[in-house]
Amino acid sequence: DTEVTQTPKHLVMGMTNKKSLKCEQHMGHRAMYWYKQKAKKPPELMFVYSYEKLSINESVPSRFSPECPNSSLLNLHLHALQPEDSALYLCASSQEGAGGTIRTQYFGPGTRLLVL
Amino acid sequence: QQQVKQSPQSLIVQKGGISIINCAYENTAFDYFPWYQQFPGKGPALLIAIRPDVSEKKEGRFTISFNKSAKQFSLHIMDSQPGDSATYFCAASYSGAGSYQLTFGKGTKLSVIP
Numbered sequence: 723d724t725e726v727t728q729t730p731k732h733l734v735m736g737m738t739n740k741k742s743l744k745c746e747q748h749m750g751h752r753a754m755y756w757y758k759q760k761a762k763k764p765p766e767l768m769f770v771y772s773y774e775k776l777s778i779n780e781s782v783p784s785r786f787s788p789e790c791p792n793s794s795l796l797n798l799h800l801h802a803l804q805p806e807d808s809a810l811y812l813c814a815s816s817q818e819g820a821g822g823t824i825r826t827q828y829f830g831p832g833t834r835l836l837v838l
Numbered sequence: 839q840q841q842v843k844q845s846p847q848s849l850i851v852q853k854g855g856i857s858i859i860n861c862a863y864e865n866t867a868f869d870y871f872p873w874y875q876q877f878p879g880k881g882p883a884l885l886i887a888i889r890p891d892v893s894e895k896k897e898g899r900f901t902i903s904f905n906k907s908a909k910q911f912s913l914h915i916m917d918s919q920p921g922d923s924a925t926y927f928c929a930a931s932y933s934g935a936g937s938y939q940l941t942f943g944k945g946t947k948l949s950v951i952p
Binding site: 726728753755762763764765767770772777778810812814816820821822823824825826827828829830831832834 | 870872874879880881882883884887889925927931933934935936937938939940942943944945947
């Protein structure tokens with residue numbers, strides 16, 4: 723089973739709202755990722771968690787706040803977003819390990835976010 | 839040095855034909871090359887992947903050809919079907935400690951016409 727699930731599938735929010743995106747995997751993967759994808763572009767890495775600790779933050783604005791409550795769950799908290807933040811938000815997971823580990827990333831279906 | 843260049847940007851193929859998408863990279867530290875298929879409104883799905891110790895890998899109608907000396911790899915889709923119409927991304931990464939970046943190509947939109 724290589725399934726990563728994401729909820730909600732679609733989200734519309736105003737610029738003053740607070741919302742959260744949720745991601746879940748049960749493959750035993752210890753690395754989890756958030757990506758942002760704009761139309762006709764490849765995914766852009768936002769955050770990486772390794773063993774539930776934030777490993778990479780690709781200079782993402784603080785209005786995006788990730789959280790990894792346990793090894794299966796990843797959240798992305800959204801607050802005071804801008805219309806240009808409208809995009810497909812993708813979660814991915816991979817195995818984790820020492821050097822030499824191939825981190826094949828498996829993506830979820832994404833959350834389509836529209837900020838009004 | 840981190841770029842992966844992908845071509846063509848779009849591709850139209852007749853049903854039953856062969857679709858070919860090419861990628862080139864610069865960073866010789868890359869040691870893993872996956873291809874992802876993405877349908878509109880969906881997440882990318884891993885299609886097939888290769889490591890540089892082999893020159894070709896085939897899974898069903900999908901084949902990756904890899905040329906290490908030229909730093910190029912390509913995806914061939916044999917007997918292309920309308921259901922293959924999607925955007926295809928090549929990518930590259932390396933397996934060093936703490937490495938998480940997947941460097942994506944810009945994508946190829948494939949349309950298979952009946």
